[in-house]
Amino acid sequence: MLSVSKINFERYFEPVFEPVSFELKAGQLLLVTGSNGCGKTTLIRVLADILYPTSGEFLRRTDSMGYVGHYLGIKDDLSVIENLRFMRDFLGTSRRSCKDVIRQVGLGRVSEQLARTLSAGQRKRCALARLLLSNTKLWLLDEPYSNLDQEGVNLVDDMLIAHLETGGACVLATHGNHRPNWAGTQDCRLISGAAA
Amino acid sequence: MTPEQQSGSMASAFFALLRRDLLLAFRRRTEMLFPIVFLLVVVSLFPLGIGPSPALLARIAPGVIWIAALLATVISLDGLFRSDFEDGTLEQFVLSGHPLTLISLAKILAHWLVAGLPLVLMSPLLAVWMNLPIESLGVMVLTLALGTPILSLIGSIGVGLTISLKRGGQLLSLLVFPLYVPILIIATAAVMAASDGLPYTAFLGLLVAGLITSVTLAPFAAAAALKISLS
Numbered sequence: 001m002l003s004v005s006k007i008n009f010e011r012y013f014e015p016v017f018e019p020v021s022f023e024l025k026a027g028q029l030l031l032v033t034g035s036n037g038c039g040k041t042t043l044i045r046v047l048a049d050i051l052y053p054t055s056g057e058f059l060r061r062t063d064s065m066g067y068v069g070h071y072l073g074i075k076d077d078l079s080v081i082e083n084l085r086f087m088r089d090f091l092g093t094s095r096r097s098c099k100d101v102i103r104q105v106g107l108g109r110v111s112e113q114l115a116r117t118l119s120a121g122q123r124k125r126c127a128l129a130r131l132l133l134s135n136t137k138l139w140l141l142d143e144p145y146s147n148l149d150q151e152g153v154n155l156v157d158d159m160l161i162a163h164l165e166t167g168g169a170c171v172l173a174t175h176g177n178h179r180p181n182w183a184g185t186q187d188c189r190l191i192s193g194a195a196a
Numbered sequence: 197m198t199p200e201q202q203s204g205s206m207a208s209a210f211f212a213l214l215r216r217d218l219l220l221a222f223r224r225r226t227e228m229l230f231p232i233v234f235l236l237v238v239v240s241l242f243p244l245g246i247g248p249s250p251a252l253l254a255r256i257a258p259g260v261i262w263i264a265a266l267l268a269t270v271i272s273l274d275g276l277f278r279s280d281f282e283d284g285t286l287e288q289f290v291l292s293g294h295p296l297t298l299i300s301l302a303k304i305l306a307h308w309l310v311a312g313l314p315l316v317l318m319s320p321l322l323a324v325w326m327n328l329p330i331e332s333l334g335v336m337v338l339t340l341a342l343g344t345p346i347l348s349l350i351g352s353i354g355v356g357l358t359i360s361l362k363r364g365g366q367l368l369s370l371l372v373f374p375l376y377v378p379i380l381i382i383a384t385a386a387v388m389a390a391s392d393g394l395p396y397t398a399f400l401g402l403l404v405a406g407l408i409t410s411v412t413l414a415p416f417a418a419a420a421a422l423k424i425s426l427s
Binding site: 048089 | 204205208209211212213215216219220223224279282283284285287288290291292293294426427
């Protein structure tokens with residue numbers, strides 16, 4: 001699904017991280033770990049085509065990606081269901097109903113509330129719900145566990161395992177100790193470019 | 197995905213985005229009203245500043261209304277992509293696989309419907325205020341109807357380029373005003389020609405040409421500018 005060889009990204013002529021290579025197949029999870037500032041978010045953004053790599057190359061065999069980053073892409077002036085309805089119509093790929101997805105992520109009680117009234121964890125759940133509507137094979141998750149309670153962490157794991165079981169793949173960046181329990185997990189420990 | 201399915205999903209993405217932007221504009225009504233109030237205030241200050249002589253006002257009316265419309269557009273431009281940029285929605289758009297050009301076009305159209313169209317609808321009232329001859333009133337409205345979309349389209353390129361800057365709004369006005377000059381000259385020349393009973397269709401033709409050119413080219417430039425700002 002994704003093959004990356006010696007990818008590197010420079011900011012102000014300084015490499016952000018040491019060159020990274022990996023091969024990700026359907027049903028596999030790549031767990032990107034590393035200390036703060038070692039370039040986890042940058043790597044995910046390069047893989048997402050938002051940033052261009054300075055050197056190295058990568059090949060992606062899928063058109064669209066599901067992405068949950070630090071900025072969640074949720075409109076404060078729309079309700080949870082309006083946000084998701086827009087994304088479903090915009091992406092045009094899902095046959096699942098928004099209500100169903102909202103229930104799955106545990107936002108049923110607040111589905112009509114404006115997104116500005118949600119807590120950080122609830123906003124994260126809303127962004128995860130969008131992932132369920134996107135119907136994409138490749139997920140790029142940047143710190144998906146942050147702001148979530150234990151129940152939310154379990155929700156991410158369940159979503160992730162269901163996604164991987166159905167032939168999806170995922171790149172997940174985290175600095176925490178939590179690891180999803182999945183046999184096809186590869187590890188990628190990023191080393192900051194400045195440290196080398 | 198077959199080509200038919202792909203174009204169908206692009207059309208549904210276009211309209212979903214247009215609908216969302218209009219709904220958001222409605223939710224932020226005060227922001228939407230600001231350019232209109234600004235236009236009214238600027239135009240109504242002129243008779244107070246230079247005296248209420250009907251002949252003088254009629255002479256300067258096209259220029260005053262057009263410059264006020266230009267300023268009102270620039271004020272509203274910054275909101276075109278900013279909130280989507282700041283909350284990460286733009287990244288989601290890039291990742292969706294839909295062309296960024298199409299997304300820019302939908303957003304520009306929504307911007308014009310919210311910020312440009314009210315100026316067009318307001319212009320007959322302003323023209324009467326400024327004592328513009330009744331025979332050139334129609335031409336005034338027509339120039340604004342053709343010209344304000346061009347302002348939104350050209351402005352979108354500037355917004356795309358300045359969006360990642362903290363105080364991009366100030367730079368934006370410096371960037372787009374020179375590009376607005378030809379539109380201002382052509383549009384006011386058309387209205388003045390109509391007031392003097394001279395032929396004005398050539399000027400309208402130029403505006404139509406400008407509109408067609410900017411509709412076909414500006415969304416591509418805006419999309420490229422956004423891509424640069426994101427990286």
